[in-house]
Amino acid sequence: MKRLILFVLLTAFSCIYSQQSAYYQQFANYKMDIEVDAKNFTYQGKQTLDYSNNSPDELRTVYFHLYWNAFKPGSMMDQRVSNQGKNGDYRLQRDGISRLASIPKSEEGAQNIHWIKQNGKNLKYEIQGTIMKVELSETIKPNSKTTFTMEWDANIPMLIRRAGRNNREGIDMTMTQWYPKIAEYDYDGWATFDYIGREFHAPFSNYDVHIKIDKDYIIGAGGVLQNPSQVKGYEKNSKINADTNSKLDWHFTANNILDFAWAADRDYTIESFKAEQGPIIYYVYQKSDKTKFWEQTKPYIAKFYKIMAENFGKYQYPSYSFIQGGDGGMEYGMCTMILGEAKNLEGLLGLMVHEGGHSWNQQILAYNESVRPWMDEGFTSYYEDLVMDTFFPNPGNKNPFSGNINAYINFTKSGIEEPAAWLGDHHDNATAYTYASYIKGELFLVQLSYIMGEEEMKRSMKEFFETWKLKHPSDRDLMHILQKNSGMDLTWFRNYWINTTKTIDYAIQFVEEDGFSTKITFSNKGTVPMPIDFTVRSNSGNQNFHIPLSLTHTWKKSDSSLGKFTSLPYWTWTQKEYTISLPIKKAEIILIEIDASGRLADVNPTDNLYKK
Ligand SMILES: [Zn+2]
Numbered sequence: 001m002k003r004l005i006l007f008v009l010l011t012a013f014s015c016i017y018s019q020q021s022a023y024y025q026q027f028a029n030y031k032m033d034i035e036v037d038a039k040n041f042t043y044q045g046k047q048t049l050d051y052s053n054n055s056p057d058e059l060r061t062v063y064f065h066l067y068w069n070a071f072k073p074g075s076m077m078d079q080r081v082s083n084q085g086k087n088g089d090y091r092l093q094r095d096g097i098s099r100l101a102s103i104p105k106s107e108e109g110a111q112n113i114h115w116i117k118q119n120g121k122n123l124k125y126e127i128q129g130t131i132m133k134v135e136l137s138e139t140i141k142p143n144s145k146t147t148f149t150m151e152w153d154a155n156i157p158m159l160i161r162r163a164g165r166n167n168r169e170g171i172d173m174t175m176t177q178w179y180p181k182i183a184e185y186d187y188d189g190w191a192t193f194d195y196i197g198r199e200f201h202a203p204f205s206n207y208d209v210h211i212k213i214d215k216d217y218i219i220g221a222g223g224v225l226q227n228p229s230q231v232k233g234y235e236k237n238s239k240i241n242a243d244t245n246s247k248l249d250w251h252f253t254a255n256n257i258l259d260f261a262w263a264a265d266r267d268y269t270i271e272s273f274k275a276e277q278g279p280i281i282y283y284v285y286q287k288s289d290k291t292k293f294w295e296q297t298k299p300y301i302a303k304f305y306k307i308m309a310e311n312f313g314k315y316q317y318p319s320y321s322f323i324q325g326g327d328g329g330m331e332y333g334m335c336t337m338i339l340g341e342a343k344n345l346e347g348l349l350g351l352m353v354h355e356g357g358h359s360w361n362q363q364i365l366a367y368n369e370s371v372r373p374w375m376d377e378g379f380t381s382y383y384e385d386l387v388m389d390t391f392f393p394n395p396g397n398k399n400p401f402s403g404n405i406n407a408y409i410n411f412t413k414s415g416i417e418e419p420a421a422w423l424g425d426h427h428d429n430a431t432a433y434t435y436a437s438y439i440k441g442e443l444f445l446v447q448l449s450y451i452m453g454e455e456e457m458k459r460s461m462k463e464f465f466e467t468w469k470l471k472h473p474s475d476r477d478l479m480h481i482l483q484k485n486s487g488m489d490l491t492w493f494r495n496y497w498i499n500t501t502k503t504i505d506y507a508i509q510f511v512e513e514d515g516f517s518t519k520i521t522f523s524n525k526g527t528v529p530m531p532i533d534f535t536v537r538s539n540s541g542n543q544n545f546h547i548p549l550s551l552t553h554t555w556k557k558s559d560s561s562l563g564k565f566t567s568l569p570y571w572t573w574t575q576k577e578y579t580i581s582l583p584i585k586k587a588e589i590i591l592i593e594i595d596a597s598g599r600l601a602d603v604n605p606t607d608n609l610y611k612k
Helices: 002-020 075-086 294-311 343-355 373-389 403-411 430-452 454-470 473-486 489-499
Strands: 027-037 041-052 059-065 110-118 125-128 131-140 142-153 173-175 204-214 218-221 248-255 262-265 269-274 282-284 319-324 330-331 335-338 508-515 517-524 532-538 541-547 565-567 577-582 591-592 609-611
Touching: 002 110, 110 125, 110 131, 131 142, 218 248, 218 282, 218 319, 269 294, 282 294, 294 343, 294 373, 294 454, 319 343, 330 343, 335 343, 343 373, 373 403, 373 430, 430 454, 430 473, 430 489, 430 609, 454 473, 508 591, 508 609, 517 532, 517 591, 517 609, 541 577
Parallel strands: 027 204, 282 319, 319 335, 541 565
Antiparallel strands: 027 041, 041 142, 059 131, 110 142, 125 131, 173 262, 204 248, 218 262, 269 282, 330 335, 508 517, 517 577, 532 541, 532 591, 591 609
């Protein structure tokens, strides 16, 4: 009997131990030679890819993304947006008609594979739209490497979404997700998401890329240019020696990023400066009156990296490029493609801070964006609002997140809200996706800072960053750190907020005279339980109180957004009302307010206030 118990214990221990040591990440090392035919918007590509299988699994098949195959009539992207009509992504449709359906043949996107080999031997492959499935001739054993070589050619698509030719501001080539890219393999298996529209996932990779392009072009990229003195735009006295085809060879390297992206234009200007506690910043754009606000953003962007380092964590790469290109704003490794023509400084800076902020939430903390877009977009929006509030404080707002809290409250009444837990591409409605990912993801952190307290939240987010930088964390990894540090059970909150569209709605029900005291009754009219902070203003000043929620089993220790406070007995979540008697005469009370900090996303805030 005793031996059996010992055996069971040992087995249980080894399970826990092996689970804790089970994290791994695959690695890809790309060498690419690209020759661009700028006149015809095509290029020829050669790739050598050293792939490391760090998983405990033997791989028999690998998958590559061929994202540009989406940009043609009849693709899955076209089917999806045709079926969604006006509910689809506004960039992909016009009046509910898919823009992909009418791409002319010459401007369709294509990545045509000529051949692929593994360790010199030809491989069989099958193209399924934007996914290439490759059967291996030799399996890749755990903790071993293999080398793929491949040749292909590509047609640069009409720019409809993120990548392509001739964007609406006249940038010739926006080259993102542009090469055959190996899919991510992790604990959840192969991430073989067809390119329908939303977001990416990839292994961390090193890149060594040569791009030959007609000598009139200037390239901006998310990488380190190895030969600035031999190309146009970067150095004053560069020696430009074009080859016999009048082309220049641009050589970039980048280490440990998820996607090597670049853009080329004949009218680019390159500017650079050093960010405080941050990287070398490159601005790559067409300088004109329409882009005059770029100049004004420089002192803010110079401070941006320092603010992020202080609040979250340090940027991890030597440089970052803001490149005019694409169709709005999209983040890549060490760079972003953004539209550059702005109406005002704040608009352009907000876009730069958002896309630049994805370096932390998407690139350095490389979430699976297709599965958890609310972490990628939501956490980026959280830090965007925090940074923008530092730059342009709005005295009318109770906190940096007030705007999006109000937007969320209004949206819950639309009847089209969908849970944040849904896969990015599977939302029925593009607006519902936006709220689920950007807004609910942001408010996830805002609500947690209300529950745990500002200081604990900030400390935990920094620990999350330090623990998981340059890895692929999931929300489980974040929750582990939040719970460990706060001592609170927070599982319930994660479940309510991400898996459901249930809402918070508390109210001050009764305020009654009770001799020398006042009896206050709060009620929970909503479907998400929360702890309650409230403030009582009387003739003798403000007093703050905290009603902990039974589900957390712990009081919050401190919260600078609440100030000094008194903790009251627990409110059990199963009980709809809560009454407390405070030793203040009712006649002396001027007002009582639930959550004076304005962080609680209560969908009906009008009954949160009692006034004499
Ligand atoms: Zn974003």
